[in-house]
Amino acid sequence: MLEEIAIEDLGVIRAARVPLSAGLTVITGETGAGKTMVLTGLGLLMGGKADPGTVRPGADRAVVEGRLDLSRHPQVAGRVDEAGGATDDDGTVVVVRTVAAGRSRAHLGGRGVPQGVLAEIADELVTVHGQADQLRLRTPGKQREALDRFAGSDHAATLEAYRTAWTERTGLQHEIDDLTARAAERAREAELLRLGLAEIERVDPQPGEDVQLTALVARLGNAEALRQGAQEAHDAVVGDDVETEGSAVHAVERARRALEAAAADDPALADQATRLAEAGYLLADVATELSSYVADLQADPAALETAHTRLAALGSLTRSYGTTVDDVLQWSSDAGLRLLDLDDGGDRVRGMQERVEELDTELAALAERITATRQEAAGRLAASVTAELAGLAMSGARLEVEVTATDAGPSGADQVTFLLVPHPGAPPRPLGKGASGGELSRVMLAVEVALATAAGDTVLPTFVFDEVDAGVGGRAAVEVGRRLAVLARTTQVVVVTHLAQVAAFADTHLVVTKSTASDDDTTVTGVRPVTDDDRVRELARMLSGQEESESARRHALELLESSAVGR
Known part of the structure; x- marks a missing residue:
C-alpha cells in the first residue's frame, strides 16, 4: 500500500x-x-x-x-x-x-x-x-491469470498440481535430451576409462610403491659408496675393537674413568660419568648396526635391473594418471565410479522415459480439469462484469471470456481471451481494441470489482x-x-x-x-x-463551478449523504 x-x-x-x-x-x-x-x-x-x-x-x-x-x-x-x-x-x-x-x-x-x-x-x-x-489485463497471459484468480481455491490447487508436474516433466525431458545428445561422447569417455583401468590393472601398483622403489634403486645403485661410508663410520666409532686408540668408544671410556676417579673428591662429577657411560653404550649399538649394514650390503645387479623396470612401468602410469602412484590409485577409484555412472545411462534414460509417460498421463488429466473449471469460471466472470457494465453507462455492452485449446504449457492447455462487445449487434473484439479510453x-x-x-x-x-x-x-x-x-x-x-x-x-x-x-x-x-465544510465547497465547485452556491452546496451534501447510504 x-x-x-x-x-x-x-x-x-x-x-x-x-x-x-x-x-x-x-x-x-x-x-x-x-x-x-x-x-x-x-x-x-x-x-x-x-x-x-x-x-x-x-x-x-x-x-x-x-x-x-x-x-x-x-x-x-x-x-x-x-x-x-x-x-x-x-x-x-x-x-x-x-x-x-x-x-x-x-x-x-x-x-x-x-x-x-x-x-x-x-x-x-x-x-x-x-x-x-x-x-x-490487455495481454492473454494476464487475462488467464485473472480468470484463474476468479475461479477460486480448488482451481488454484489443481493448477498448482499441474505446474508441479509440468516442472518435473520439463526437467526430466531436458535430462533425457542431454543424455541422448551426448550418447556418443559418453561412449568415448567410457572406452577411455576402460583402457586406463585395464592398464592400471595390468601394472597393479601398490600404495607408496614408487617411493619405496626409488629408495631401493638409490641404495643398490650406490652400494660400494654406501659400504665404504658405513665402514669408515664404524672404524671411527670403535676401530678394530673397543680398545683401539683414537676410536670414539675408547675416548669416551677414558673420559668416564677419569670422572669416576675424580668423583671421590666431588660427587657432582658422578652424574657426568654416568652420562658418559650411557654415551658409550649408544656408540657400541651404533657400531653393531653399522657392522651389520656393511655385512648385508651387497651389489645386486639383477635386483637393480628389476627395480628400474618396475619404476619405468609405474612411471608410464604416473605420466598419464597422476604424479604419484597414490594419485594413480585415486584416479582408478574415481574412474570406476564414473564408468558405473556412464554404463548406467541407458537404464536411467529408460527409467526417466517411463516417468515422463506417467507425468504425461497425469498432466493430461489435470489439464482437462483446469479447462473445465476455466470454462465454468469464464461464464460467471463474463456475467459478473457485464452486470457491472450496465451500471457504468455501458448498457448493452458485454464481456465475453473465451477459453480455447492451445499447446500445453506451464499453465495448462488453454488460451484465455477477454472480448468486449461494446453494443448489441457489434462483433466481439479483443479487450483494448475498438473502445475509447474512458470505456x-x-x-x-x-473487471477489477468482479475479481475483488x-x-x-x-x-x-x-x-x-x-x-x-x-x-x-x-x-x-x-x-x-x-x-x-x-x-x-x-x-x-x-x-x-x-x-x-x-x-x-x-x-x-x-x-x-x-x-x-x-x-x-x-x-x-x-x-x-479536505474535510467537512471544505469538502462540501470542493464538491460544490465540481458540480457548478461556484463553490459558494447554496444550491450546489445542498446538492453536495445530498451526494455525501447518499454515498454514505449507498456504500
Whole structure:
C-alpha cells in the first residue's frame, strides 16, 4: 500500500505532499492545476520512464519520494532485501526517484538500484488504469491469470498440481535430451576409462610403491659408496675393537674413568660419568648396526635391473594418471565410479522415459480439469462484469471470456481471451481494441470489482484510475463511484476524477490547487486534504463551478449523504 508521496520541482509542483490511506482516495482540482503531475510522480516511483522536460523551470532536478507499506507483501520485501535495500521496523520502505537533465536515479530502501527494480516491485504493488497506460489485463497471459484468480481455491490447487508436474516433466525431458545428445561422447569417455583401468590393472601398483622403489634403486645403485661410508663410520666409532686408540668408544671410556676417579673428591662429577657411560653404550649399538649394514650390503645387479623396470612401468602410469602412484590409485577409484555412472545411462534414460509417460498421463488429466473449471469460471466472470457494465453507462455492452485449446504449457492447455462487445449487434473484439479510453477504464473497473468480490482474503494491489469517469455523468457517475467504493473495501484505490458524484464516495479527498509564487510569478501547485465544510465547497465547485452556491452546496451534501447510504 502507498502511504504517501512527496514531490519537489516536478512540472508545476514546487513542493507537495500527497498523503494516501487505505480505502478510496480521490484527487480533484481545477483543470490544469497539476493532477497529471501527481500521477507522473507516482509513475516515476513505480519505475516509469523519466523525462527531463518535466523538471520545473529554474530547478536543477525533480525529486519524488514515496513510502510503501510492505507488511502484507513478504515476497516484495524479500526482493527489496535482495536489491540491498532496507525496510523499516514497521514494514515500510522509502523509494526515491531523482530526475535531472540527461539522467535519473532511483533509490530503494536507502540503496541505489536500477530503474527496472522499481518497475519489478511496482508490478506486484500497483495497477494503473488510464488512457496512457498499459492495461494490466490487455495481454492473454494476464487475462488467464485473472480468470484463474476468479475461479477460486480448488482451481488454484489443481493448477498448482499441474505446474508441479509440468516442472518435473520439463526437467526430466531436458535430462533425457542431454543424455541422448551426448550418447556418443559418453561412449568415448567410457572406452577411455576402460583402457586406463585395464592398464592400471595390468601394472597393479601398490600404495607408496614408487617411493619405496626409488629408495631401493638409490641404495643398490650406490652400494660400494654406501659400504665404504658405513665402514669408515664404524672404524671411527670403535676401530678394530673397543680398545683401539683414537676410536670414539675408547675416548669416551677414558673420559668416564677419569670422572669416576675424580668423583671421590666431588660427587657432582658422578652424574657426568654416568652420562658418559650411557654415551658409550649408544656408540657400541651404533657400531653393531653399522657392522651389520656393511655385512648385508651387497651389489645386486639383477635386483637393480628389476627395480628400474618396475619404476619405468609405474612411471608410464604416473605420466598419464597422476604424479604419484597414490594419485594413480585415486584416479582408478574415481574412474570406476564414473564408468558405473556412464554404463548406467541407458537404464536411467529408460527409467526417466517411463516417468515422463506417467507425468504425461497425469498432466493430461489435470489439464482437462483446469479447462473445465476455466470454462465454468469464464461464464460467471463474463456475467459478473457485464452486470457491472450496465451500471457504468455501458448498457448493452458485454464481456465475453473465451477459453480455447492451445499447446500445453506451464499453465495448462488453454488460451484465455477477454472480448468486449461494446453494443448489441457489434462483433466481439479483443479487450483494448475498438473502445475509447474512458470505456476501457470502466471495463477495467468492472473487471477489477468482479475479481475483488471473488478474491476473499487475497491481498490485492493498489489500483490507480485516471479518467475512469470520462464520458459519463448523472446516475452512471454515481454508479462509478459506488463500484470504486466497493473495490476499496478490499484494497487501496486512488482515483483522479472530475465528477463530484465519484468524489463523494471517497474515504480521503485530496484537492490539487494552483497559485502564483510571490517571488518569481510562476505557477505552483499544492495538494491538501479536505474535510467537512471544505469538502462540501470542493464538491460544490465540481458540480457548478461556484463553490459558494447554496444550491450546489445542498446538492453536495445530498451526494455525501447518499454515498454514505449507498456504500
